[in-house]
Each structure stands twice: as structure tokens, then as C-alpha cells.
Amino acid sequence: MSKALGFEECYIEKAFKLGTGFDVSAMNLYPPNFRSKGSIGVPDHTDPGFFVSLIQDVNGGLQVFSNDGNCVNVNMPPNAIFINLGDHLEILTNGKYKSHVHRVVVDNNKVKRISVATLHGPSLDAFVSPAPEFVDDSHPPAYRGMTYKQSLQANGSDEIKVQSSIEQIRL
Ligand SMILES: O=C(O)CCC(=O)C(=O)O
């Protein structure tokens, strides 16, 4: 991915200090006919971190919003891993790569669904801000910099609260 962005091969690894990267797994269980807030199992949110890998035992429920606001149903083949980009890649690339808003709908789920979302994050002490390569007169910094630990703390006491801290650091 570093090379695709025009960086040297280890650029993202170094920027996020991935050698001591901080990963968090969220295990979600949606019982059959689950209704917490109407048809919404998990409300609209983005995930912190570099990228998120998600596995599930039953297909259906996850929806991702595209850049133009269209809601896309995620249709995963069995045994697939779904990869979504996280907030800190959006911050590092000054908004070029997007951390997509997603949600879980639980309408019509006749069987229970389990998903495991693993947030692969920078090191807690990595200070993440827009990289100079993505900042110029026509692209001023769109986010304030913060250490990964500070941005997780800005989410509240829960690392994976539904409201991501990216909104708090948007300039
Ligand atoms: O259950 C899912 O498919 C997604 C859950 C999710 O977005 C999360 O845990 O951050």
C-alpha cells in the first residue's frame, strides 16, 4: 500500500510504528430477530486504526457507505475476510484514502450472526497527522495530529465506541 501511494515500501510501517502496533478485536453477536434500535444493530460509524479485518459466520447485515453516500450491502463469500480502511490511514493521507462509514442492519435476520472485527492500529505512541506528501496549498491539513492513544481516548472509555474520534480532529 505504501508503494501504491508513491511512498517507499516501509513508509506506512514506519509512520504507524507497526512493530508495536496496537490491535483490538470486537466480537459481535446478533441474536435472531434482534431489535435494539429498530432495524439497526450497530449505527453508522468509522473504525479507528490503519485497517480493519472482519470475518463473519453468516452473510448479510453489514452495509458500507460509498464516497457518494450510496449504501452498499457487503456480500462476502464463505470464509472470506473483509478489509475496510481505518481512520488513521485517512488522517495520514489527508483524506485521500477514506475510512468508510458503515453500519449493521438486523432486519429479517432469522439466524444468529457472529462477526469479529479486528482493528489493526498504529503503536499507541505513534503521532499520526497528515503526511507532508499529501499537504499543499490546494490540500491544507484536514486533521489535527494526535498520538494513537490520544485518539482512542477521544473516543471515550471504550476503544471501539460507535462514534469515531476522527470527527473531533477534523479541521
Ligand atoms: O458486525 C459487523 O459486521 C460489523 C461490526 C463493526 O462495524 C465493528 O465492530 O466495528
Ligand SMILES: [Fe+2]
Ligand atoms: Fe466498525
